[in-house]
Amino acid sequence: MSKIEIHDIKELIESNYPPSIVKKMINEVLILSMQVKTDYPDYRNWFTTIQVPGLYDGTRNIIVAHIKDRIVGFVSLKKTAEEKKICTFYVEKNFRKNKIGTILVEKAIEYLETERPLITIPLNKLHEFTKIGEKLNWEITDIVENLYRTDIPEVIVNGYQTQNSENIILPAYDSIPETVKQYRIHRIKKYINQLKNYIYRLENKN
Numbered sequence: 434m435s436k437i438e439i440h441d442i443k444e445l446i447e448s449n450y451p452p453s454i455v456k457k458m459i460n461e462v463l464i465l466s467m468q469v470k471t472d473y474p475d476y477r478n479w480f481t482t483i484q485v486p487g488l489y490d491g492t493r494n495i496i497v498a499h500i501k502d503r504i505v506g507f508v509s510l511k512k513t514a515e516e517k518k519i520c521t522f523y524v525e526k527n528f529r530k531n532k533i534g535t536i537l538v539e540k541a542i543e544y545l546e547t548e549r550p551l552i553t554i555p556l557n558k559l560h561e562f563t564k565i566g567e568k569l570n571w572e573i574t575d576i577v578e579n580l581y582r583t584d585i586p587e588v589i590v591n592g593y594q595t596q597n598s599e600n601i602i603l604p605a606y607d608s609i610p611e612t613v614k615q616y617r618i619h620r621i622k623k624y625i626n627q628l629k630n631y632i633y634r635l636e637n638k639n
């Protein structure tokens with residue numbers, strides 16, 4: 434594979450890199466991230482009104498991986514006194530399993546100054562993060578339903594209970610596969626109970 438180049442957008446801004454090139458890079462990240470954030474409501478608005486201004490006020494950063502002038506992956510980050518978070522972490526499908534994700538997460542850790550940043554991952558994507566997470570001792574702290582969307586639960590890693598997460602359903606288990614297994618068992622039990630209640634109501638109608 435051709436050479437991977439890493440660019441830290443906050444550093445480029447601070448070193449007075451030509452603003453038009455920085456703007457183009459930010460726009461390319463937005464286009465690429467729309468591929469993964471399609472199901473996150475209002476993502477574009479969040480990106481342009483929160484993530485981009487944060488690049489200029491010192492609270493946020495985006496680190497990108499280029500191959501021959503093409504952005505193939507990026508990690509977008511928040512660093513404040515209250516929160517050190519990976520907001521989005523993405524490598525294009527055709528370029529995966531080439532260590533680009535590993536390099537990006539190393540850079541993210543360097544910038545955030547913690548090996549265990551908060552990150553939330555859709556449950557159906559968790560397996561893609563398992564190796565990276567296990568190497569860094571990342572810990573599942575919750576699995577939350579209806580956090581950003583209603584169809585797929587969000588796994589909270591290295592985190593805490595958020596204020597609007599009403600549906601905490603599991604304690605953390607020791608390993609990611611065990612957590613997923615327990616989550617599935619929980620879901621099935623929940624459906625069985627709902628079904629039993631439904632049958633009971635039907636049988637006792639009138």
Ligand SMILES: CC(C)(COP(=O)(O)OP(=O)(O)OC[C@H]1O[C@@H](n2cnc3c(N)ncnc32)[C@H](O)[C@@H]1OP(=O)(O)O)[C@@H](O)C(=O)NCCC(=O)NCCS
Pocket residue numbers: 469520521522523524525528529530531532533534535536553554555558560561562563564565
């Ligand atoms: C997670 C992700 C960033 C990993 O990127 P990547 O460039 O493939 O990562 P790497 O090549 O550095 O792989 C790191 C390790 O994970 C393993 N891995 C990568 N993809 C995997 C998969 N789909 N299943 C199992 N293991 C996987 C690799 O084999 C590697 O293991 P090793 O270090 O033992 O060799 C990428 O899969 C991705 O973008 N997924 C979608 C992300 C997403 O949904 N983001 C939104 C929420 S933030």
